[in-house]
Amino acid sequence: MNWKKILALALFLGLLAAAITWIERREKARPTAEGTLLDIPTGSVEKIELRNGSGHFVFRRRDTMWYVEQPLAVKADKVALESILDNFCELKYDRLVAEDGRELNTFGLDKPGTELTLFVAGKPAATVLLGVRNELDDSSYARLASGSKVVSLAAYKRNDLEKDLFAFRDKRFFAIDTMAVTALDLRHGENRLALAKKDGRWFLEKPVYSLASAARVDEVLASASTLEALSFIPATGAPAQHGLDKPLLSAEFKAPGGSQRIVAAKSGEQAFARVEGAAEICGISPGFLDKFAGDATAWREKKVAPFYAYDVRELSLRREGLQFTVRKDAAGAWAFAGSQPGRQPAVEKIESLLTALAELEAVEFIDAPRPRPEAGTRIALKTEDQVEPGKRSEIVLEFGAGAEETVIVRNPALPYAFQVARGILDKFPAKIEDVTAETAATSAPGKR
Secondary structure, eight states, X not given: OOHHHHHHHHHHHHHHHHHHHHHHHHHHHSOOOOEEEEEXXXXXXXXXXXXXXXXXXXXXXXXXXEEEEESSOEEBOHHHHHHHHHHHTEEEXXXXXXXSOOOGGGGTOXXXXXXXXXXXXXXXXXXXXEXXXXXXXXXXXXXXTTOOOEEEEOHHHHHTTSOOHHHHBOOBOOOOOTTTOOEEEEEETTXXXXXEEETTEEEEEESSOEEBOHHHHHHHHHHHHTOBOSEEEEOTTOTTTXXXXXXXXXXXXXETTEEEEEEEEEETTEEEEEETTOSEEEEEOTXXXXXXXXXXXXXXXXXXXXXXXXXXXXXXXXXXXXXXXXXEOTTSOXXXXXXXXXXXXXXXXXXHXXXXXXXXXXXXXXXXXXXXXXXXXXXXXXXXXXXXXXXXEEEEEEEEEEOSSEEEEEOTTSSSEEEEEGGGGGGSOSSGGGGXXXXXXXXXXXXX
């Protein structure tokens, strides 16, 4: 055999053997399949202790809520604590790094920078130690204080533990039950307002009596109940420094169970708030103060009669010799009531009129309406409550004669009148045919 061929074959076999050896070694070095280092029920943990670069923290569960006990007694951020439980009670690792746990200094576990201890009633506490990060994939070396295995944990698990006190605190510092609030007294700048809830509706009581904008009040209540701190500052000696000695906003939320008062101010581009009796001042979003801005007009309900067109079950109209009533049955079909034999209402015209009335808003309020001529148009609506089927309400609207641009409207349920755009008069029918559907009888020649 040619010696060159023999040499080439030997070289090939040598390379093949080297490749097989390298593959075998790589397979032996391949991380083991993920395993579980710790497995305890999340609901059984009643206390958590954490040491990290920011300090020493102790958290305790009371009923369904978590509280910080050290370094400060405050309510904890429930989401932050439950995230720790989700990731560490059933602690899965990506790979087993060392079985015997020797040379812990190699992994930073001789002096771990982070220690997490979970306490379960009637059982030994479980402590997880975290060492240095693996520079290749940012994972962390970890082990149990009571075990010898060194494992690798995904990077996101460590992120749950590397937080400071602010991150672990509940940022919602002004807890109110929006459904329980029945009155609101507030001052924003020069504007002073008093509002009260009666029979499920909000009314402005000072400086003028008026139906209040439910949307505006709901927005304020929602903003207050979800207000979060951007920072916490000890209150001692700080009020004047942050403008709270002369606050821009002072608001008291009243409920049967008690009242809560909050004051807020701006200092430069920042805003600060303090709850009455609290030991801290909170940095807040400046936009919170804007929710309370405006004089009484800004808080008044501008709709002449707040209702939804689809809730109306009966409409009666009387104007200049025209009078009719239409009713909607349980199936949603409209029909004339009384003296309109053989006629069918034009559904789209009836519903268009109802929509226009539901959207009718004041251009101006008349708080001491002077005597005026009898209403040229009177509309009465009967509505059904969607929440309480069978509960009916009546709304009456009286329209005076139109001026150049506006017309006066009175809702007898309110002690004031409205000026609205005159265009609403153009939407009213002038004769019965304006709200009658086209049929063979009405469209035939000579028929009306």
